[in-house]
Amino acid sequence: MWEETGIKAEFQSMIAFREKLVYRWNQPDIYFVALLKPLTFDIKLDPNEIGDAKWMKIVKNMFYMRFLIL
Helix, strand or coil: HHHCCCCCEEEEEEEEEECCCCCEEEEEEECCCCCCCCCCCCCCCCCCCCCCCCCCHHHHHHHHHHHCCC
């Protein structure tokens, strides 16, 4: 997370894990969702690593996560 956003964080726990053996282009995919405690809050985007980053309320994120975890 620090490399892409400049935000330092401490790992708290694993929230979700998904593995699909056959995904896009017939390749496997592994997806992790972790709970992190931010140690810094200013976003310093690395445009070579990620297109956008922003703070979101956890309720809004949970709406999107239900589609990813299935």
